[in-house]
Amino acid sequence: MEGLLAQNWGRMAVLAAIFALVVIGVLVLNAFVAGRQAVRRRIEASAGQLPDGSAMSLRADATRNAWTRLVDAIERRGLSLSDTNAEGLRARLISAGYSSTYAPRWFTLIRLGMTLGFPLLFITVSLTSNESPSLIKLYFIGSISAVAGLYLPNLWITARSDRRQQKIVNGFPDALDLMLVCVEAGLGIEAAFDRVGREMSISHSLVSEMLGNVVLELRAGRSREESLRRMADRVQVDEIRSFSTLLIQSDKLGSSIGTTLRIYAAEMREKRRMRAEEKAHRLPVLLSIPLVACMLPVMIGVLMLPAGIRVIRQILPVLAGG
Known part of the structure; x- marks a missing residue:
């Protein structure tokens, strides 16, 4: 029992160290990106230009909600949520129907939360279960869940943009x-x-x-x-x-x-x-899949069953008598 507890504590310590290294790497990378963006803002301000999203509107106070306050609170503590390709991300979000100036930062916050939250959720569920998983299993499934959390928001935006278009x-x-x-x-x-x-x-x-x-x-x-x-x-x-x-x-x-x-x-x-005709011409090809998988075996069975019964009735007695 003591060896099992020591093994579990050792695994938790290794996982905590890996998580700390990942968090430190993310914070260092965000600090580096935030520094570059701060330099870019100062350059644009000196040239008489305002960065995207900094312009205030008459409805700014009315559009502030819980997400906006959360983003402002996180950025005040030194974690920048601005994307390196801000213009491209904002264009994608607008085409998907999210036209708010805070939408790129909300999107970055959701991606960051899902990237870190999915592995933590899986590790928490695994450690609280009766069977303790191996370290390799935790590492691979945690990595896959982190990648899924990183790319699922992009897939959602792409799908929503395609539907709107x-x-x-x-x-x-x-x-x-x-x-x-x-x-x-x-x-x-x-x-x-x-x-x-x-x-x-x-x-x-x-x-x-x-x-x-x-x-x-x-x-x-x-x-x-x-x-x-x-x-x-x-x-x-x-x-x-x-x-x-x-x-x-x-x-x-x-x-x-x-x-x-x-x-x-x-x-x-x-x-x-022409688009309607193209969809109509695709129907026979799409219908062939359930036809071959479901209807064709039944039709073959119905057609071949009488012949099979006749063969069994006539040939088997002859073979048995011979």
Whole structure:
């Protein structure tokens, strides 16, 4: 019994040492990154620029919640939650629907918590169980759980971004048709965006939100070209990016926006029809898997069973008599 307790205490000491080394490595790495980012902020401040996310808004006090206070408290204690690729991470989060300025730091905090929490949870459950696992098993499963905690948030953001992009692509041809009707009725492009956004708030809420953001930026004084480019950058969909480029070129060259919308709306409807046909053509291939795995053995059994019974009735007596 004493040897078993000594062995368990030895394992716990080794695991505690490994955990301490990992935590110290993470803190040192974060301190190094925070130092570089502080230098970059001072350089940008001296050049008269503000870093991303530092601008205050009139709704800053209203948007502060428990997560925001937690992030501020952690950063005040010296642990920076800013990502090295802040612009790319913020673009990915915006395309996934998380447009808050604190979203990148929330994402980093969640990744850090899952990376350290999954191994700790597994080690705690293993040590409190009746069977004490081996050190190699704890090490490998703890490493796998840490990697899972590191990459699961990325997979979640990617999946959510893909779902949003698919919904926008499916609803954008209807928005183009309504926009064409509004422009041909005499409305300007800003009024058309506003009207179509309000009309599609129930059927296609993501398209309505996208158009509403463009209208708000135009009313705030931003140029049409910059507002359309920002819309394409937020959504990160090829069809929206092409649409923004077409409107910008039509505005610069002075061509008819109605003609541009009519041609692009017909092209988008054709693409949607082709996507539907592609899904329909994939159905036979997808149905062949359950057909071969489930139905084909049953059909073979039904067809071959009478022949098998007849063979048994006629051949076995002959063999037994011979």
